Amino acid sequence: MGSPRDRPSASLDEAQWPELVSSVQRLTGIGVWSHDVATDETWWSRQAKEVHGIDPDRQLSFADLVAQYTDSDEAEVLRRFAEATSETEPFTVDVALTGAGTTERSIKMHCEPRRTAAGDLWLYGTVEDITDVKRREQRIEVLRKTSQELRAVSSRQDVAEIIADAAKNILGLVNTTVRLVDTDAELLRTVVATEECVERAGDRPDYSVDEETPAARTFRTGEPELHADHDLTADDHNRGDLQSGLYVPIGEHGVLSAGDVVVDAFAEHDLEAAGLLGQLGAEAITRIGWVKRSRAV
Secondary structure (H helix, E strand, C coil): CCCCCCCCCCCCCHHHHHHHHHHHHHHHCEEEEEEECCCCEEEECHHHHHHCCCCCCCCCCHHHHHCCECHHHHHHHHHHHHHHHHHCCCEEEEEEECCCCCCCEEEEEEEEEEECCCCCEEEEEEEEECHHHHHHHHHHHHHHHHHHHHHCCCCHHHHHHHHHHHHHHCCCCCEEEEEEEECCCCEEEEEEECHHHHHHHCCCCCEECCCCCHHHHHHHHCCCEEECCHHHCCCCCCCCCCCEEEEEEECCCEEEEEEECCCCCCCHHHHHHHHHHHHHHHHHHHHHHHHHHHHHC
């Protein structure tokens, strides 16, 4: 075997570089982009477009792409972009990506200004879907914020309002309903429904504990349910514009549900996060019951 100096080099020729970049992007899930400041033209890699849910054959300017972000995030990215082109300031920003549904995805965008040997300014950047990372952070925030708030409440109504607010404003489940059981009437009574949920689905009904609805079944079994398409949900209840939904138990006290206006909007991690809220709510309601019984004694 010859020495390393005697072996042929394994350098890549120019034809191999695009395939290498493509492979790296597929493996890491990170897309790349570049912007020629002189011509105001932006190039997005296939992976960068996939991260944003854009047709790979579609051509977009920088402004076209960031128009998919929420209004506040779009304004922030465009401000940072202007600073990068005028003051060569790099930036990294996390943004919320809006889509057809009501749940948001999170994108991390990075930008580095660089000048060529000829003095021309280019911006080079990456984009990465960090939705799963953000959702893990959200769960930690749910535990911290909601647990603190629930310690101070003294009624089931308060518990329902707190977990509905957390579902909407921390987990992004904007179309949320909380039903608590009325044991005397054998009903799951709607205690809280977010404004968005009522707007899209109408006033949310009470459910008999014994009927075959996802909420009642979840209450009886204690098992969460994920419904990708409500057209296949076997009951006669009207859910308005809501096309998919999730249901998690609030212990033996009730059910938290959430919907979305698109089919297959939720995944297992959404179910897990909502389930965490249900557990916190159940613990709080159980504690309130213990306190009331001890005072009665």
